[in-house]
Structure formats: structure tokens, C-alpha cells
Amino acid sequence: MRSRIKSRLESPPGPFRRSFWRSPIRGPWLTSMFGLMLLASIPVVFATGLLSYAAYNPDLSPVNDETRGKGLLGFYLFSWPTHPVWLYRLNQGVHVTLGLILVPILLFKLWSVLPKLFEWPLVRSPAHALERLSLFLLVGGAVFEFATGILNIQTWYKFPGSFYPLHFYGAWVFVAGFVVHVTLKLPVMIRALRSRSLIGELRSNLSRTRPEPLDAGYLVAVEPAEPTISRRGILAFAGAGSALIAILSVGQSLGGPLRRTALLAPHGQDVSGGPGDFQVNQTAGSAGIKESETGAAWRLRLLHDSPAGRPPVVLRRADLLRMEQHTASLPIACVEGWSTDDQAWSGVRLRDLARLAGVTRPASVLVQSLQRGGAFSQAALTAEQIMDSDSLLALRVNGPDLSPNHGYPARVIVPANPGVHNTKWVASLIFRS
Amino acid sequence: MTRLLRWYGSSPLNLLAMIGSFALAGYAAAELLPVNPFGILVWFVAAVIGHDLLLMPLYTLADRSVMAVFRHHPLKLPAVPWINYLRVPAVLSGVLLLVWFPLIFRLPSHFPASTTLPLNPYLWHWLAVTGALFLLSATALALRLGAGRRAARNGPTPSQEAAVPPADGTPDHPVQPEPTDHPNQTPAGKTPTRPGADTLRDVAPPTLPDPAEPLNETTGAFAHERTGLTASVPTGMSPAGTILPDAELLDVHGTATTLYAATGAATSVLLFYRGSWSPYSNIALSAYQEQLLPQLTERGIKLIAISPKKPDGALTMQQKHDLAFTVVSDPGNIIAGHLGILTQPSDEARAAQLQLGLDLNRVNADGTVTLPMPATVILDASHTVRWIDVHPDYSTRTEPQQVIAALDHLA
Numbered sequence: 001m002r003s004r005i006k007s008r009l010e011s012p013p014g015p016f017r018r019s020f021w022r023s024p025i026r027g028p029w030l031t032s033m034f035g036l037m038l039l040a041s042i043p044v045v046f047a048t049g050l051l052s053y054a055a056y057n058p059d060l061s062p063v064n065d066e067t068r069g070k071g072l073l074g075f076y077l078f079s080w081p082t083h084p085v086w087l088y089r090l091n092q093g094v095h096v097t098l099g100l101i102l103v104p105i106l107l108f109k110l111w112s113v114l115p116k117l118f119e120w121p122l123v124r125s126p127a128h129a130l131e132r133l134s135l136f137l138l139v140g141g142a143v144f145e146f147a148t149g150i151l152n153i154q155t156w157y158k159f160p161g162s163f164y165p166l167h168f169y170g171a172w173v174f175v176a177g178f179v180v181h182v183t184l185k186l187p188v189m190i191r192a193l194r195s196r197s198l199i200g201e202l203r204s205n206l207s208r209t210r211p212e213p214l215d216a217g218y219l220v221a222v223e224p225a226e227p228t229i230s231r232r233g234i235l236a237f238a239g240a241g242s243a244l245i246a247i248l249s250v251g252q253s254l255g256g257p258l259r260r261t262a263l264l265a266p267h268g269q270d271v272s273g274g275p276g277d278f279q280v281n282q283t284a285g286s287a288g289i290k291e292s293e294t295g296a297a298w299r300l301r302l303l304h305d306s307p308a309g310r311p312p313v314v315l316r317r318a319d320l321l322r323m324e325q326h327t328a329s330l331p332i333a334c335v336e337g338w339s340t341d342d343q344a345w346s347g348v349r350l351r352d353l354a355r356l357a358g359v360t361r362p363a364s365v366l367v368q369s370l371q372r373g374g375a376f377s378q379a380a381l382t383a384e385q386i387m388d389s390d391s392l393l394a395l396r397v398n399g400p401d402l403s404p405n406h407g408y409p410a411r412v413i414v415p416a417n418p419g420v421h422n423t424k425w426v427a428s429l430i431f432r433s
Numbered sequence: 434m435t436r437l438l439r440w441y442g443s444s445p446l447n448l449l450a451m452i453g454s455f456a457l458a459g460y461a462a463a464e465l466l467p468v469n470p471f472g473i474l475v476w477f478v479a480a481v482i483g484h485d486l487l488l489m490p491l492y493t494l495a496d497r498s499v500m501a502v503f504r505h506h507p508l509k510l511p512a513v514p515w516i517n518y519l520r521v522p523a524v525l526s527g528v529l530l531l532v533w534f535p536l537i538f539r540l541p542s543h544f545p546a547s548t549t550l551p552l553n554p555y556l557w558h559w560l561a562v563t564g565a566l567f568l569l570s571a572t573a574l575a576l577r578l579g580a581g582r583r584a585a586r587n588g589p590t591p592s593q594e595a596a597v598p599p600a601d602g603t604p605d606h607p608v609q610p611e612p613t614d615h616p617n618q619t620p621a622g623k624t625p626t627r628p629g630a631d632t633l634r635d636v637a638p639p640t641l642p643d644p645a646e647p648l649n650e651t652t653g654a655f656a657h658e659r660t661g662l663t664a665s666v667p668t669g670m671s672p673a674g675t676i677l678p679d680a681e682l683l684d685v686h687g688t689a690t691t692l693y694a695a696t697g698a699a700t701s702v703l704l705f706y707r708g709s710w711s712p713y714s715n716i717a718l719s720a721y722q723e724q725l726l727p728q729l730t731e732r733g734i735k736l737i738a739i740s741p742k743k744p745d746g747a748l749t750m751q752q753k754h755d756l757a758f759t760v761v762s763d764p765g766n767i768i769a770g771h772l773g774i775l776t777q778p779s780d781e782a783r784a785a786q787l788q789l790g791l792d793l794n795r796v797n798a799d800g801t802v803t804l805p806m807p808a809t810v811i812l813d814a815s816h817t818v819r820w821i822d823v824h825p826d827y828s829t830r831t832e833p834q835q836v837i838a839a840l841d842h843l844a
Contacts (some may be wrong), residue, residue: 006618008623067464068464068467069464071460071464072460072616073460073461073464076536090784100532103528103531107484107528110484110485110489111489114489118486124697125438125440125441125442125443126441126442126444127441127442127443127447127448127451128442128443130448130451130455131447131451133455134451134454134455136477136481137454137458139480139481139484140477140478140480140481141458141477141483141485142480142481143480143481143483144477144480147476151535152538154533154535154536154541154544155544155547156535156540156541156549158543159476160468160469160471160472160475160476161468161469161473162468163471163655165464165465165468166465166468166473168467169461169462169464170461170465172457172458173458173461173462173465175457176455176457176458176461177454177458178452179450179453179454180451180453182453183449183450184447198835204623206514213782214686228500228514228516229514229517229519229520233517235448237520237524238527241524241525241528243526244529244562244566245528245529246530248529248562259714263558263561263562264532264533264534264536264537264555264558264559266527266544266548266550267548267550269550269551269554271549271550272549273549279548280547280548280549281455281547282547283546283547283548283549285546286543286546286547312620360702380736405549414512430631
């Protein structure tokens with residue numbers, strides 16, 4: 001009778017048996033090392049992600065909100081500043097590059113805890129069931145976030161919907177799992193990290209590598225195989241993976257001569273437009289801009305969105321060039337993490353155009369492009385962004401007129417603004433007061 | 434309330450954290466799912482399965498296959514952990530592919546039109562980086578092998594002579610010793626077997642004299658001791674027919690057990706060994722597992738290895754050798770003492786052991802330097818000794834065939 005009960009409780013063969021897992025280096029200490037690295041970095045990736053969303057000023061206008069109503073999760077939003085001018089460039093560079101660097105760490109961490117997926121019995125108690133469900137959020141959320149982000153920066157939009165809501169709400173699902181995991185595991189992690197000395201591990205070569213003492217957490221193998229790599233070896237392995245990814249991608253955010261080092265980043269190549277040219281993510285051709293629209297027939301319309309119903313101010317490009325010209329050195333920084341060095345933009349200040357439209361204290365402006373359709377054919381800018389002395393409707397860059405790909409006849413350039421909000425091929429500016 | 438928490442299985446704080454987490458995730462999911470409920474659920478599930486049940490089993494399989502292929506290939510493998518010189522470049526290249534496959538395989542076809550950048554370089558960049566990684570790794574392996582050969586020419590250093598056999602770094606010991614075919618014959622001069630033929634055997638006992646190498650002073654002490662031992666015949670040894678009393682033992686986890694609990698009421702074979710610090714014990718135990726255990730299991734006979742080592746040491750041994758039989762620690766050498774098979778290392782050998790960093794006072798569970806002579810005992814269901822084979826020279830062992838023959842004879 002007893003043996004029958006025992007056999008019913010016995011785990012099925014294969015990965016559900018603890019003896020199936022043979023790695024002699026899996027254990028709480030190693031998992032905690034990877035955990036510590038992720039604990040230190042994931043919050044940075046999450047925070048820069050939240051800031052990136054704030055940089056679109058989604059609560060200014062529904063036009064800016066790509067997440068179909070941010071609801072309660074937009075609680076932290078604030079008016080995105082215009083200084084320092086490299087703020088968005090830095091934020092996106094950190095968000096994307098750090099995210100990429102964490103891929104090997106995440107993979108090694110998942111490898112180190114894999115036996116726990118097959119823990120037997122699968123569910124011990126309601127608390128254990130809830131914890132496993134939260135791990136589904138954690139692992140599913142993490143892989144989902146990394147996958148959508150990595151595919152988006154390569155402009156391969158195969159995820160099930162628009163990138164913004166997926167990546168934004170997915171991040172909150174992930175963080176829900178992350179926070180509860182950290183809460184439950186932090187004491188375990190600290191205990192495990194204290195159980196061995198880091199210096200001692202860094203001095204232990206393969207021949208001195210012994211399994212960690214058996215743990216209750218299902219990580220240490222009960223029948224470990226001979227080690228083929230030391231614990232310091234596997235830490236260095238993961239570190240080498242991260243370093244390699246960093247070396248091969250950070251150049252697209254640093255720009256200058258280092259861009260060419262980003263051999264495997266989307267914007268690691270120099271553009272072929274000659275001196276003074278720089279990266280774009282949307283050419284005139286791909287945006288469907290026709291030459292007939294940007295030639296002599298082009299007009300800029302300035303509108304004042306007020307009940308008084310003033311007629312629009314209509315300007316030709318020559319009119320704009322006759323106005324007071326200003327120059328600003330500003331980078332283009334994309335949500336995808338790549339950016340350019342500062343470019344010398346020159347054109348008319350947005351605040352001068354506001355005054356011309358009859359608005360001295362604008363609350364916002366809706367910038368509309370010649371581009372029809374597309375998520376970023378229009379964007380709203382805040383009062384602070386309009387009034388900044390470096391915010392321009394640029395007509396030239398690095399000397400000559402804008403090229404078609406950079407927004408000829410006129411484009412918006414605002415310091416610290418996400419690239420897609422620096423609208424190209426501008427057709428009209430609708431000021432609100 | 435207490436009962437509720439006991440049913441729940443954790444503290445109220447745990448429950449609160451869980452509720453908070455699921456509330457947040459639920460809210461985010463409610464905002465997210467309307468975008469494309471089916472697609473998003475599929476992606477989330479695929480995210481979990483994709484790594485844990487697809488990617489991870491695949492790379493594990495690849496790793497094990499490479500190890501197995503090379504192990505069974507009649508190729509002289511270096512004794513350094515060569516697998517890592519394949520693993521590292523392969524995994525790094527694989528991670529790059531995992532991250533950048535859309536660009537490498539030119540999947541975003543609109544990319545050149547929207548960015549003015551050509552799509553073709555990414556594949557070549559990835560291949561070039563992969564090539565460079567493998568080249569670097571090959572160079573590192575060559576340097577390491579070169580260093581190993583130089584070290585071999587300069588003779589073994591004291592650290593390589595450590596009593597606990599190193600799992601790697603023994604390129605100067607291409608000859609893998611096996612248990613001898615005949616008792617009382619030292620394994621030196623045995624037919625060399627292919628290195629790396631079996632991970633268990635990769636543990637080359639560094640104290641074994643290589644015929645090509647002169648003995649240094651330390652190993653000389655052991656050789657001298659063994660020569661003395663071969664001549665000595667254990668006196669006061671229990672003859673067959675002695676009934677062994679029950680004795681308290683410790684299992685691999687340090688939990689108290691007894692001899693009778695370990696043997697049960699059935700015939701059993703007891704192996705007395707010196708401890709996992711002894712390279713001879715290591716080889717013999719893995720040989721017993723391969724050659725003796727299956728035949729014993731077939732006959733319903735238990736195999737129990739007994740040493741005076743502390744349980745943690747015993748565990749290391751079981752882990753290291755993946756032993757499928759019971760390993761126990763007899764802290765006071767009670768059973769071996771009852772059988773009259775105890776010995777102490779000669780002063781000369783003890784000094785040599787200490788020089789190698791092995792202090793039996795600390796290793797043994799009873800804090801003494803007393804050791805059992807390697808011995809094999811067949812015990813019947815009533816715990817009576819039916820057959821005993823003692824080897825005063827610890828470099829020799831009872832052969833598995835001898836045990837089977839004895840069992841056949843007794844049956």
C-alpha cells in the first residue's frame with residue numbers, strides 16, 4: 001500500500017527527476033550572480049523605456065499617444081524637456097544598447113534556473129502555484145520585451161500589432177513579474193551570494209570547481225557530471241557575449257568614426273550621400289513624397305486653432321528664407337537607439353512662426369507633414385518645445401538646403417526630441433493657445 | 434487564519450505581493466490584449482516555450498553531441514577542456530545570430546528603401562565575426578597546448594601532484610591507468626587507453642608513475658610504502674563466517690543510518706575504500722560501477738562502498754563518479770576494525786601526503802589517520818561474512834570477476 005502511494009508521488013522520468021540535471025556548476029550562487037547583474041540593469045532599461053515613452057509627450061495630444069490611451073500607467077508622465085539637447089540620444093542609446101547587452105546574461109540566467117521549470121511536484125501549494133504563474137509573467141514578459149524591441153530596431157515588424165502598445169504594456173506585465181520575483185528572491189539571492197566568496201570563485205580554475213552544496217531550490221545537481229567549465233569560466237563566457245554585442249552595436253549610437261565598428265547594428269553603416277549626409281529612417285521615396293509637392297508649388301500653412309477662425313498664413317519657401325535665420329547644432333536620435341552627431345541646422349524659429357500665426361503664447365502646435373497616413377505624419381509639440389530658441393523649422397542642414405530625404409523643403413528640429421517627432425516635409429503648423 | 438496560511442503555503446506578505454503583481458499585470462494585459470488578443474497570447478506562450486523547451490534543449494543536444502562525437506572518434510584529444518574552445522565561439526556567434534537574424538537573413542525588405550543603407554553587408558559581417566571568433570579560439574587553444582607541453586617537458590610541478598585528482602590540466606599524463614587485471618600488480622605499465630574515452634577515466638591519478646617519467650621524491654615515498662605493504666599479510670583478520678554487528682554509519686548527506694539499514698535483509702557486497710582523495714579508489718569505484726554493479730543488480734545484490742571519509746567527502750565522490758550505488762561513511766572504522774583490516778600510512782607516506790596537502794586528520798570523519806585496507810566482503814542476509822578479499826597494497830583491488838566467481842561459488 002505504502003509503495004503504491006509512493007509510486008504515485010514519484011516524479012515521471014526525464015527532466016522531472018532531479019537526477020536528470022547534471023551540470024556541476026548550476027547552483028544558487030551562480031544563478032544569483034546572473035540575477036544580480038539583471039537586478040542592476042533591468043531597472044535601468046525599464047526606466048529609460050518609461051522616459052522614452054514620456055519623450056513623446058503622449059498626454060499632450062492623442063496624436064502623440066501610440067498606445068491607444070495610456071490609462072493609469074501614464075501616471076508618471078511629465079512635459080519632456082528640451083535640455084540637455086543630448087537627453088533623448090543618451091536615453092535611447094542606453095535603453096537599446098543595454099537591452100542588447102543583457103541578452104546573453106538573460107540567456108545564461110534562464111539556463112541556470114531551467115531545472116526549476118520541471119520541479120516535481122509541479123505545484124506544492126497555492127502559494128507555489130501563484131509563484132509559478134508569476135514566473136510565466138516574468139519569463140514570458142522578458143522574452144516578449146526583448147523580442148519585440150530587437151525586432152523593432154531592425155525594422156522587421158512581425159509582432160502582433162503596433163510596436164508601441166506591445167512594448168509599453170508588455171513592459172508593465174514583465175515588471176509585474178519582475179518586482180514580485182525580486183521581492184521573493186532577494187533574501188535567497190543575498191544568502192546565496194554570501195555563501196561563496198567571489199574572489200575565491202574567480203581564483204578557482206576548472207580542476208578546483210566543485211558543485212555547490214545541495215540546495216532545497218532544485219538547482220544543484222544531485223548527480224553532477226564532471227565539470228567542463230568553471231564558474232568563473234561561465235561568468236566570463238556570459239560577459240564575453242555581452243561585450244561582443246556591445247562592441248558590435250554601440251557605434252550606431254556613438255556616431256562619428258566609431259559608427260563603422262557597429263558591424264551588426266542596423267545603423268552601423270555610413271550613408272552614401274557624401275560629406276554632410278547622415279542617417280535617416282524614412283526617405284522621401286518610402287514616405288510617398290512626390291517632387292511635384294515639394295517644388296515651387298509647396299506652401300507652408302500657419303494656422304491658429306481658435307474659435308475666432310482667422311484665415312491661415314501661407315508662406316512660400318522663399319518667404320521663409322527671408323525671415324530671420326537661426327542655426328542650432330542638434331543630433332537626430334531615433335527611438336531605435338541609433339543617433340547622429342550634432343548637425344548644423346538652420347532655419348526659422350518655431351516661436352517666430354507662432355507669432356506670425358498670431359499666437360504669442362502657444363500652448364502647443366500640431367505639425368503636419370506632406371506624408372499621407374503613417375503613424376508619424378503628424379506630431380504635437382509642447383509650449384516649452386516651441387519656445388526653445390533652438391527649436392527650428394529647418395530649411396538647411398550643414399550648409400546647403402535640406403535633401404529630400406532629410407525633409408526638403410522644410411522640417412522641424414527640436415532639441416532632445418525623438419527623431420520621429422522632428423517632422424519632415426512639413427505642410428502646416430496648427431498652433432493652439 | 435493560521436490554517437488558511439498553512440493551506441496557502443506562505444506568508445501573508447507573499448500573498449499581498451502576488452495580488453499586487455497580478456493586479457498590475459492584469460491591468461496592463463487588459464490594455465494590451467485588445468490590440469490582438471490571439472496574437473499576443475501566442476507570442477507570450479511562445480516566448481516561454483521558445484527558450485525553455487526549444488532553444489535550450491537544442492543547444493544542449495548540440496553540445497552533448499559534439500562531446501560524444503569527439504569522444505568516440507579515434508582522435509587524440511587534448512587534455513585541456515577543448516570543448517570550451519568550440520563552445521565559446523559557437524555560442525557567441527549563435528547569440529549574434531539570434532539577435533540580428535532579421536538583418537543577417539535580409540528579412541526587412543523595405544530597409545534599403547527607407548534608410549538608404551544596403552542589406553547585404555550584415556550576413557558578411559556576421560560570417561566575418563564568426564570566423565574571427567573561431568580563429569581567436571583556435572589560437573588560444575594552440576597557445577594553451579603549447580604551454581601544457583612545455584610544462585610537461587619541465588616535469589610535473591607539486592601542484593599537479595595534488596592528491597585530489599585535477600579534472601583537467603594533465604596533458605602530461607596521456608596514459609590512462611585502469612584497474613589491474615591481476616591483484617598485487619601495480620597499474621604502471623598498463624596498456625595505454627585512449628585519453629578522453631570516458632569522462633570518469635579522464636581523472637588521471639597523478640601519483641601513478643608514468644613509465645616514461647622518473648619518480649620524483651614524493652611519489653617515491655608512496656612507491657616505497659607500497660613495496661612494504663605488498664609483503665605484509667594482514668594479521669588478525671576476521672575469517673569468513675564472522676557475523677558483523679550493526680554499526681552506525683552516515684549516508685552521503687551526513688544523515689545517520691546503520692549497516693543493517695544499508696544492507697537490508699539480503700546478500701550484499703561491501704567495498705572498503707580509503708577515500709575519494711585516493712586516485713586508486715576513484716578508478717576502482719568507477720570500474721566496479723561499470724563492470725560489477727550491473728551483474729549484482731541482476732542478482733538483486735546490493736553494492737555498498739564504505740570509507741572513513743567525512744560524509745561531505747563521500748558526496749563529492751558520489752557526485753564526481755556518478756556512482757549508482759550506496760556510498761556511506763564509517764566514522765570510527767567500526768566495521769573495518771571488526772573485520773581486522775585497519776592500517777595506518779607509514780610515517781614516510783604520511784609526510785608525503787601532508788606535502789601534497791592531504792591531511793587525513795581532517796579528511797577522516799573520526800579525525801584519525803587510520804585507514805581500511807582496500808577490501809571486498811560478501812555478506813549474506815544474516816550479515817555473516819561469506820567471502821573476504823583484502824589488498825594490503827592499496828594500488829591493487831579485487832577484480833569484479835573475482836566477486837562474481839565467489840558469488841557463483843557461494844550460490
